Amino acid sequence: MGNFLAGKVVAVTGAGRGIGRAVALAAAAQGARVVVNDYGVSVDGASPTSEVAEAVVKEIEAGGGEAVAVADDISTMAGGQRVVDVAVSSYGRIDGVVCVAGILRERMLFNMTEEEWDPVLATHLKGTFTVFRAASAVMRQQRSGTLIGFTSGNHQGSYSQANYSAAKGGIISLVRSAALGLNKYGVSANAVAPVARTRMSAKVPAELAEIGEPEDVAAMVVYLLSDRAQGITGQVYTVAGRKIAVWAQPREARAAYACGGSWTPELIADVFWGSVGVDPMPLLKPNAP
Numbered sequence: 001m002g003n004f005l006a007g008k009v010v011a012v013t014g015a016g017r018g019i020g021r022a023v024a025l026a027a028a029a030q031g032a033r034v035v036v037n038d039y040g041v042s043v044d045g046a047s048p049t050s051e052v053a054e055a056v057v058k059e060i061e062a063g064g065g066e067a068v069a070v071a072d073d074i075s076t077m078a079g080g081q082r083v084v085d086v087a088v089s090s091y092g093r094i095d096g097v098v099c100v101a102g103i104l105r106e107r108m109l110f111n112m113t114e115e116e117w118d119p120v121l122a123t124h125l126k127g128t129f130t131v132f133r134a135a136s137a138v139m140r141q142q143r144s145g146t147l148i149g150f151t152s153g154n155h156q157g158s159y160s161q162a163n164y165s166a167a168k169g170g171i172i173s174l175v176r177s178a179a180l181g182l183n184k185y186g187v188s189a190n191a192v193a194p195v196a197r198t199r200m201s202a203k204v205p206a207e208l209a210e211i212g213e214p215e216d217v218a219a220m221v222v223y224l225l226s227d228r229a230q231g232i233t234g235q236v237y238t239v240a241g242r243k244i245a246v247w248a249q250p251r252e253a254r255a256a257y258a259c260g261g262s263w264t265p266e267l268i269a270d271v272f273w274g275s276v277g278v279d280p281m282p283l284l285k286p287n288a289p
Helices: 018-029 051-062 077-091 114-142 162-185 214-225 265-275
Strands: 009-013 033-037 067-070 096-099 145-150 187-194 236-240 243-246
Touching (some): 009 077, 009 114, 018 033, 018 051, 018 214, 033 051, 067 077, 077 114, 114 145, 114 162, 145 162, 145 214
Parallel strands (some): 009 033, 096 145
Antiparallel strands (some): 236 243
16 A cells, blocks of 8 residues: 555545546555445436445455445435535545546437436536535635546537536536635645546447546546645646646637727628637537538
8 A cells, every 4th residue: 555645535426436436446545544435326327226335445445445435426415415524524534525426318419308418417517516515615624625526528519418518517617616716725626537448438439549547547636636736726637548638728719809899790790700710629520511
């Protein structure tokens, strides 16, 4: 075992399988006491079971670490609060939360139902909020702590996952808001966009040129949770095997100002395209002739 996270208490949602499990195991191996949260559902969010979280706790304990399982649904306020409450009641504090939990319900936008939209937003985006909200209240008093949300390159948009993409884009804005609001209390917030072989990535139809394993992502998360990452906040990092990349902060690309009055539709049509134009979408392919 290492000591990169010695003395820290870390809660990980979606920690029963895939990247969440790898993060929980890596954190424990580096000395953290871990709250393992997983509702134990299938990829589409069905059939919950508490055995998934408990199995990871047993793995951590077999390796000489300390962990406790919480099988609550973090898409509810009570579930998110319980993850943090268990950390504090079991270990006296909470130093980091890592929100990995997520589900997929794929459908083209024009066919997507409310039942396919709401649970995906609830698990990814609201599930990050509920844990962040509960943890930040404790971390503010401690004047220390780390919040880590999980996003995706799909925050740029997706052909058949509008629900997932909307949630992942929302998580980035949530992380940046947390970074702005909590910095003065010594609390950092960052997001990780993983590209790794998991149950969810297996549904991606195209072969990914850059992809790694859950353990690659876990190494980055452990670093961000550690004291060595102090001062890093409001960032989004892609981790894809051997590659780690940082995303640019959102900013205006170009601007134009109306001369001598207000914009009119005619003036916009005559001036706007040549002076401002568009910022092309990287994923948008031109329509076939």
